[in-house]
Amino acid sequence: MELGSMTKLLVLRVSTKTLTGGIPPSLGNLSLLIYFSVAYNNLEGNIPESIGHLKSLSAFGVAVNKLNSMVPSSLYNLSSISAIDFVFNQLSGALPANIGLTLHNLKLFFIGENEFFGPIPGSLCNASKLQILDLGRNNFVGSVPTNLGYLLDLEHLRLSYNNLGRDLDLTSLGNCSKMESLIFKSNQFEGVLPNSIGNLSTQLNALKFGGNQISGIIPTVLQNLINLNSLEMDENLFIGVIPTYFGKFQKMQGLDLSGNKLSGQIPSSTGNLTQLVQLNFSRNNLEGSIPPTIVGNLKNINSLDIFENNLSGEIPTTIGNILNLEELHLQGNSFEGIIPSSMAYLKGLELLAVSRNNLLEFIPKGLEKLLFLKYLNISFNDIEGPLPIVGVFKNVDATSVIGNNKLCGGIPQLQLPKCPKVTKSRKSLAS
Ligand SMILES: *[C@@H]1O[C@H](CO)[C@@H](O)[C@H](O)[C@H]1NC(C)=O
Ligand SMILES: *[C@@H]1O[C@H](CO)[C@@H](O)[C@H](O)[C@H]1NC(C)=O
Ligand SMILES: *[C@@H]1O[C@H](CO)[C@@H](O)[C@H](O)[C@H]1NC(C)=O
Ligand SMILES: *[C@@H]1O[C@H](CO)[C@@H](O)[C@H](O)[C@H]1NC(C)=O
Ligand SMILES: *[C@@H]1O[C@H](CO)[C@@H](O)[C@H](O)[C@H]1NC(C)=O
Numbered sequence: 300m301e302l303g304s305m306t307k308l309l310v311l312r313v314s315t316k317t318l319t320g321g322i323p324p325s326l327g328n329l330s331l332l333i334y335f336s337v338a339y340n341n342l343e344g345n346i347p348e349s350i351g352h353l354k355s356l357s358a359f360g361v362a363v364n365k366l367n368s369m370v371p372s373s374l375y376n377l378s379s380i381s382a383i384d385f386v387f388n389q390l391s392g393a394l395p396a397n398i399g400l401t402l403h404n405l406k407l408f409f410i411g412e413n414e415f416f417g418p419i420p421g422s423l424c425n426a427s428k429l430q431i432l433d434l435g436r437n438n439f440v441g442s443v444p445t446n447l448g449y450l451l452d453l454e455h456l457r458l459s460y461n462n463l464g465r466d467l468d469l470t471s472l473g474n475c476s477k478m479e480s481l482i483f484k485s486n487q488f489e490g491v492l493p494n495s496i497g498n499l500s501t502q503l504n505a506l507k508f509g510g511n512q513i514s515g516i517i518p519t520v521l522q523n524l525i526n527l528n529s530l531e532m533d534e535n536l537f538i539g540v541i542p543t544y545f546g547k548f549q550k551m552q553g554l555d556l557s558g559n560k561l562s563g564q565i566p567s568s569t570g571n572l573t574q575l576v577q578l579n580f581s582r583n584n585l586e587g588s589i590p591p592t593i594v595g596n597l598k599n600i601n602s603l604d605i606f607e608n609n610l611s612g613e614i615p616t617t618i619g620n621i622l623n624l625e626e627l628h629l630q631g632n633s634f635e636g637i638i639p640s641s642m643a644y645l646k647g648l649e650l651l652a653v654s655r656n657n658l659l660e661f662i663p664k665g666l667e668k669l670l671f672l673k674y675l676n677i678s679f680n681d682i683e684g685p686l687p688i689v690g691v692f693k694n695v696d697a698t699s700v701i702g703n704n705k706l707c708g709g710i711p712q713l714q715l716p717k718c719p720k721v722t723k724s725r726k727s728l729a730s
Contacts, residue, residue, distance in 0.1 A: 310334040321345070322366075327352040336360035338384065343367065346390070350374050360384040362409065367391070375401055382407040386433070393417030399425035411435040411457060418442075419463070424449040435459040435482070442466060443483075448474035459484035459507070466490060467513065473498035480505035484531065491515035497523040509533035509555065517542055526550055533579065534558040541580070546571035555579040557604065565589065565605070570596040579604040581628060588612025599623055606652065607631035614653075619644040626650040630676065638663050638677070647671055654678040654699065661685075667692050678702045685709075685718045 311332060322342060326335075327349025334357060342364040350359070351373025359374070362384045369392040370385070381404045391414040395401070399422035402408075408426075411433045418441040419434065429450045439461040447453065448471030456478070464487030472478065478500040488511040497520025499506075506524065509531045516539035517532075528550040537559040545554070546568025552575060561583040569578070570592025576599055585608040593603075594617040601623045610632040618624075619641025626649060634656040642651070643665025649672060658680040666672065667690030675691045676699040683705030691697050695712040707718035 312336045313340065322347055322361075324349045326350065329353065330355070332356055334358045336384075337364070338362040340364050346370055346374060348373050351376055353377065355379055358382040358384075361388065362386040364388050378402065378404060381405060381428070384409040385413055386410065387412040389414055391415055394420050396420050397422050399423040402426055403428075405429055406452075407431045409433040410437065413437055415439065419444055419458075421446055423447065427451070429453055430477075431455045431457075433457040434461065437461055439463055443468070445471050448472055450475060451477070453478055455480045455482075457482045458486065461486055464488045464511075467493060467511075469493055469495040469499065473500075476500050476502070478503055480507075482507040483511070484508060485510035487511065488513055492518055492521070494518055494520050496521060499524060501525055503527060504550070505529040507531040509535065509558075511535055513537065515539075519544070522547060524548075528574070529553040531555040532559070537561055539563075541566055541569075541585075543568050545569060548572060549574070551575055553577045556583065557581040559583050561585060563587075565593070565610075567592045569593055573597065573599070575600055577602045577604075580608070581606040583608050585610055589615055591615055591617065594618045594621060597621060601647075602626040604628040605632070609633060611635065613637075614639055614658075616641050618642065621645070622647070624648055625671075628652045629656065630654040632656055634658060637661070638682070640664065642666060643669065645669065650674045652676040653680065654702075656680055658682055662687070666690065673697055675699070682706060686713065686715060 321344030324347040326347060330352060332353050333355050338360050345368035346366060348371040350371060356377050356379055359380060367389040370390050375395050375398055378401060380402055386409045393416055398420050403426055405426040406428045407430060415437040419439055421444040424444060424446040427450060430452050431454060435457040443463055445468050453475045454477050459482050467488045467490060473495055479502055481503060484507050492513055503524050504526050506527055514536035517537055522544040527548050529552060533555045540563035541561055543566045545566060551572045557579045564587035565580060565585055567590035570590060573596055575597050578600060581604040588611060594615045598621060600621050602625060606628040613636035614634055616639040618639055624645050625647050630652045637660045638653060638658055640663035643663055648669050654676045661684040662682060667687035672691040674697050678699045679702035682703045686692055686706055686709030688710050692709060700706055700713060707716050709715045
């Protein structure tokens with residue numbers, strides 16, 4: 300049966316990954332259609348102009364297809380629409396300036412991962428039912444409208460990977476008391492983090508703005524956002540210390556401050572973040588030793604990244620208690636002493652990078668037995684003695700040991716000197 304002849308259809312939903320070709324213009328004949336969803340297929344071509352005939356359409360979903368061309372302006376005229384999902388296509392065009400007036404029933408607007416361009420229309424503030432606004436991964440430019448605070452139901456605002464900037468004005472968003480996530484990674488925001496960040500909703504659980512040029516210190520008011528479980532402010536220009544109050548973020552699971560210019564010590568209050576799964580403080584100017592609280596309390600961590608700082612002292616033996624640890628990046632610091640033998644307890648360890656430190660002595664016994672260890676870099680230290688030939692040490696591409704002048708043995712491809720024969724004589728034991 301032809302699609303265009305099913306004129307009484309109310310709901311059309313196909314997500315079997317089987318549809319190919321284009322959306323037929325005869326779609327416009329289904330004048331009673333309320334719900335159209337063809338997500339996860341292989342549709343290509345454009346959205347037909349005739350979509351504008353569907354005066355009852357409430358939801359239009361075409362996510363994850365290969366649709367391209369400009370979205371016909373007739374679609375932006377359908378005042379009945381409450382949900383649009385264009386995510387992951389190659390759709391383009393500028394959003395009409397009056398979009399928030401014509402689509403005044405819009406609740407969900409997902410257009411991320413397309414090729415939309417131009418400014419974000421200020422009229423979106425008139426679509427007062429908006430709950431989710433996802434404009435990420437497009438080519439939007441200019442400033443973010445300063446009136447989004449009228450959207451009192453807004454829960455998620457996603458603006459990442461565009462060319463938005465440069466001022467960061469969060470004042471109005473403080474009115475959005477239901478806001479749960481605010482994401483504006485990889486744009487061109489600059490200047491200091493305004494104190495109005497502390498007036499965002501305490502409901503906020505995800506705040507991500509890595510990859511901008513935001514500078515200055517981390518403001519005290521950030522501590523108001525007590526329910527954060529994910530905070531990403533990596534790849535910016537922050538200076539000063541990591542505030543002690545970070546220890547108050549009891550729900551924190553992912554904390555990324557990497558790639559800034561932070562200095563001072565890692566606060567020992569970090570050890571209060573017992574839900575933490577990923578901690579990334581790498582590529583800053585942090586100094587001092589690893590606080591014992593971190594390795595003592597953070598049992599859930601699976602990725603600990605503190606590489607390329609000025610950290611020193613010994614790697615705590617208690618690191619062997621972080622049983623979920625999968626990746627440990629300590630390279631490019633001034634750690635001294637030995638690689639703790641407790642590392643051999645980390646059964647899930649996949650990556651261990653300790654290169655460019657001042658580590659001494661032997662490789663701890665048992666590392667070669669870690670079944671998941673796929674990558675080991677101990678290069679440029681003063682580690683000595685025999686190198687195992689099994690486990691991770693068996694694979695020349697997985698192991699980097701150069702720059703340790705007293706290593707011996709190992710697989711032939713590493714071209715290390717032979718180890719001197721050890722004679723286990725009773726005499727020498729007794730003496
Ligand atoms: C449906 O729409 C197409 C093009 O929009 C039109 O040519 C056709 O006559 C319409 N009717 C049916 C039953 O397909
Ligand atoms: C949108 O609706 C208005 C008013 O109903 C109408 O004048 C205009 O032609 C429509 N535009 C499109 C592209 O359908
Ligand atoms: C859009 O919303 C703003 C702020 O609430 C309001 O001042 C303006 O009158 C609205 N525009 C229209 C056309 O309703
Ligand atoms: C937000 O709230 C402030 C004061 O609480 C108010 O002055 C402002 O008009 C509100 N609306 C916007 C969009 O900022
Ligand atoms: C923002 O929060 C500060 C306290 O952190 C408060 O003094 C100020 O009145 C708040 N501003 C608004 C507009 O709510």
